[in-house]
Each structure stands twice: as structure tokens, then as C-alpha cells.
Amino acid sequence: MTDLPVNDGVIELHPDSPLRRAALEVEQHVAEAGWDQAPRLFALVRTAELVARQPALADQVGDGADGSFTPIEQEGVPAEDFEDALTRLTWPDEVHGCAAVIERFMLPPDAEGDPATHPDRQEVRLVAAVLRSGGSHSAVRRRGDGADSDLLEGPDLVPGLVALLDQTLAAEA
Template sequence: MQLMPDSPLRRAALEVEAYVGAEGWDQSPRLFALVPTADLIAREPALADQLSSDLDGITPVEQELDPTRELEDLLTEIEWPDAVIGCAAVIERIMLPPEAEESLPDDPEALVAAAAAHPDRQEVRLVAAVTRDGRSHSAVRARQPLEAELLEGPDLVPGLIEHLRGTLTAAP
């Protein structure tokens, strides 16, 4: 196993994965603002005891989402204030092996049904975290086996990373 270089962004992404993972599976998408820990403590000193003592770190702050909307649609409408240096999202999806793509239907509803029924499907939790300066970190955990290894890297979930990056740039 190759270890990823440590960074505040990596630690924030792994913290988000562990936090959401502790609540089990079959969850709705989750979204987090990423704020410099030092800035958060400066603005909210009462939170200092609850936050990491790493003043160079990044603290994830969970956001409320409309449960009736798809995360990808919500992300097209989000603009973060300047105090937010990045964001992270967690979603659960079904992944299929590449060879399964040839037999999948084009119709979106039929595609969802076929993926859910596919014998080689793998349920996964995807985590992506990005910052305004272009950095990213992602993680993927399979639902099975129970102690599945967490895979991580800068771009394991490129689609979700791009959706998140879109929330950090001002519209032209």
C-alpha cells in the first residue's frame, strides 16, 4: 500500500470519511465547508476545546442539504463565502466493473435498475475534498467486505471533484 503525502486537506477528507462512516451506510449525500482551524477559533473561541489543536489544519463544517434534491444539482447553485477555503462531499454510489458497461441500457431509469441488479455491483462511499487553490483529495470505501480498505488519492472521483470545484469559482 502506497501512503499518500500528508496535508491538512488530506486529514480533513479522512476526517469527513470517518465521521460519515461512523453513522453506517444508506445515508443521504453530505456536504462540508472547509475552514482554516485557526480562523474558526479566532471567530469562535468557545469552540477551541472541540477543534483540533493543529492551527494549520482545516476544519470541516457540515452544511444542511435539501433531501429532495440531488447533490450534483445543488452544487450548481452553491457559492461559498471567502472564509471557506474549500469544500468536501460524501455520496454513496454503485460501481460496476468496466466490462459491464457494454451491456448497460442507455435509458437513465433502466440504467439505474440494471446497475442495482448487476451481480458484480459494488456499493461504495465516495469522498472528495477540494480547495480554492486547486488541490484535491478523495477517498473510496467499498461496503463489502465489512473492513474494506480505504483507497485514497488526489483524483479518485474526478466527476465529484469537478462539481465541488465549480462551487469555489465565481460565475463570469
């Protein structure tokens, strides 16, 4: 078995990139508020473009010379039927990508019954980030007893959520 590189509790499965950093920033931001949260949605804008429009933000977000993206949380996203709401969402051209965070229950492959009450369920936080120009990064964290588990990350960990977010960027605004 190959050992995976671990950096500050994060198992690294994907090389560093501005999209990866944005996805991990979103996960960390949401994690600070704990568990049992409603789904959350973020627009990803190029930091350099944001600072060009609002120079006062440079102290908070940097200058964007590294190609970074700044996540901007979207208000008013319905928690009920979040995935269905994503199918009707479009973004303006100024939005270069988006990220979503949802919590779900997962069951072992052979388990049957209601995931919310099954004794073998695992609660997870799923993060997906995509760019209009292509590319995705995702992260999964399992809720643990006392301390949360390591963060698993890579481009294809939550393909369904990635596909939904891709559709929001492909739609005509």
C-alpha cells in the same frame, strides 16, 4: 508489484496534508453512521480563523496552528439530484474549501444493465475534498460483507466529484 504503505487499514497514496486530514475526518465521521446515507456536504474553514472568531471551540478543534481545516456539515442539501445542486452552489469567502460524500454503485467495465440490481455491482462511498487555493484529496471505500474494505485515497480517485466541488468554489458568491 509495489507494496503500498498501509496505516490502520488505510492504503496511503498521498502525502499527509491539512486537506488530506480533513477529507479523512469527513470520511470517518460519515462512516460512523453506516451505509445507505443521503449525500452530505461540508464547508472547510481554517481552524485558526474559526477559533479566532469562537475561542470556546479550541477545546474541540484545536488551535489550527498546524494549518488544519475544520469541516462544517451543511444542512438542507437536497439528496435528489445532489450533483445538479452542486452546480448552483457558491460559498462565501470565509469558506476555504469543501467536501462531499456520496454513495454509488459501480459495475465492472464490461457489465450492462441497471447498476442498482446488477449481481456484480459494488457499493462504494466516495469522498472528495477541494480547496479554493487549489488541491484536492479523495477517498473511496467499498462496502464489504461484514467489514468494510480498506480505504483507498489520493488526489484523483473521483475526478468528476472533484470538478463539481471546484466549480462551487470558483463561482462568485
